Amino acid sequence: MIKPLLWKEWHEQRWKLAFGTFMMAFFTGALLAARFSSYHEIIVAVMLLGSLVLSLYSAMGVFAPEITNRTSTFLAARPVAPWKIFFSKWFFGWLNFAVPMLICSLILAVMVLAHPEEELFELEFLARVLISGIGLGTMFYSMTCCLASRKSSEAFVGFIGLIIFVVLLAYGLIIESTFIDSLRHQETVCMFGEILSFINPVFWIHLMKPVSNYPPNSVFLLFIEQGILFMVVILVGLRKWQRSF
Amino acid sequence: MSCHLLRLGRFCELQGKIYKFRLDNPPFSVIVIYNSITLTGDCPIFIRIEPSSSVPIYRQIIDQIKYQVATGAIKEGDKVPSVRELASKLAVNQNTILKVYNELCRENVLRIERGDGTYVSSNKQAIPVAERKKAVAAALREAVVQAVQLDVSLEQAQLLLEKEYQAIQSARKKTE
């Protein structure tokens, strides 16, 4: 019974999806055409734009509009499990920023393949940046829409997202400065530092570095911790949202 | 062209337009085309419910049906609407209408023919005189209490009583 839910979300969100794709493509094209800086920097900037700004914009429109329109009671009164409704909304919100990022990457990849002699950038780099961007975006998006799932004002959700971002950034900077030095001194502290840091979604950015630069267990740790954080955030969001009926 | 109204019996009305023209074979000169039909129901019971009244709804309906039988607006042998029809027409709970009809049957105002419907019964069916008088006395008692409280003398009340009797008798005569 999730099909009618997906159909409804698709119908409501498709223009947002189109808008996101257009904006991402536009920014990428504009920056590339203006030749602001090197290709690498532009790609990183665009992917960060997508994973932070577009995901925030997407999160704002996931749960809040239905509560404002007061159609949430109508929806919730159907004989369908609440988690299915929650998932269909979350999924389309996720698509709203992931698909534009994907399409942008495809365009860039086509660019590279069309001009092999120019050596603009490596496809592997593009893939890494895309994955880390989607990872960061997914976490940031999920945290924002879940922690504010009861709120009816889109702008309020946006503000919560900004606060979350600032908190995560501050936490990340503290961890970096505390443990960067320890990294040079002891292995064990480094391990502890890694565990503490990878709970922070900001550290998806580390994936942008070339593969050979990764400490051995870091990728594994990152995925595990982020996975746990994700589960927790989703469950909290579901519970909160159910209480808004 | 003009309008034409055709009444079939007491409960059915057809409205239409008259078209005049000439045909030789077969020889016609007037055709009436009826384009609307109005059914005034099984029986033209007029019931008006006052929602905020202190009189309960079932009592209002009972009183009004009795009044119409008394004044001859609905006659013996006339078919009254079924429980469902009346409930729908008045937007009243079917159980209330059922209660009304049961009470009226008990008082011999209506009779239920199984499978056929409900009809107005003939007054000649036996209710002992004493019981009928008791019912009237009860109704009169309330009126007398009102009269006493409002300082209306016995003579004045008698005049009023006569006037009411005359009004209903003349209403009956009109519909006969």
Added chain:
Amino acid sequence: MSEYAIAIEGLKFSYSRNEVLKGLDLQVPRGSIFGFLGRNGAGKTTAIKLMLGLLKPNAGYCRIQGIDSQKDALAVRRIVGYMAEDQQMYGWMRIEQIVKWVASFYPGWDDKFTNQLLDMLELPRRQKVKTLSKGQNSRLALLLALGHRPKVVILDDPTLGLDPIARKDFLRHVIDLLQTNGVTVFFSSHLLYEIEPVADHVAILDGGKIVKQGETFQLRESVKKIVLLASPAIDFSKITGLLDVARYGDRLALTIEDCDASKISALKNSSDDFAREIRLNLDEIFEAYVIGNRGKVAGV
């Protein structure tokens, strides 16, 4: 408890620190049209949401057709037709789209019946929901509640904002479509003069509890106002079922429930043999239960 369509016992619920329902007990007989009365904010909508399993109670249970609302909320919603207060539906959908969408959630949806209803309720299939008038909106909400042929229908203030003709038509549809088929209708409203012709049972919700429940006509018959001469011989504490006392000069007006001949004669005896009975309409009865002073008046 399966002789009752809806059975609620000891239901308690609080919004944050505000205790809205303080132990609700309610029994709705099968096939009846049940009027749920209460002031604005008394907790009618909350009780209904608890019945559908949309909220979780602090205590007590609610069973619809024997199914517990908390344990199996989805099963309850499958057999219940629900129309929310001032129901907002998806404006961008056309009527035929929203009907199809709602139908996909109910295995027992009756397409033929729904088509008949669309015609009977005069709802244009191709029109978008956001362009509907209030009356059409209510009729659409009713249709969506009835499409899967539920045995129990819960209507939360269904005639809110409708003009008088639309209101009467709505109630007429309830009687024609639902009562005729033995469906139990649970109907909350605060328009008492409207509920009275239609409901055969009523319950009054006040102070988080049901203060009175029973058959409509019995309520009308048994609650009366007695006007008598004020006299020191009258002991208010001895009068059982005293709902309200009001003083008018040298007269007292007592509103009493379960008023029978013995109570009236007892009052007559203590008041110089003068007592006048006044019948009340449902509004006045409701007032007596909800804001009546229960005999506690100073200086009487």
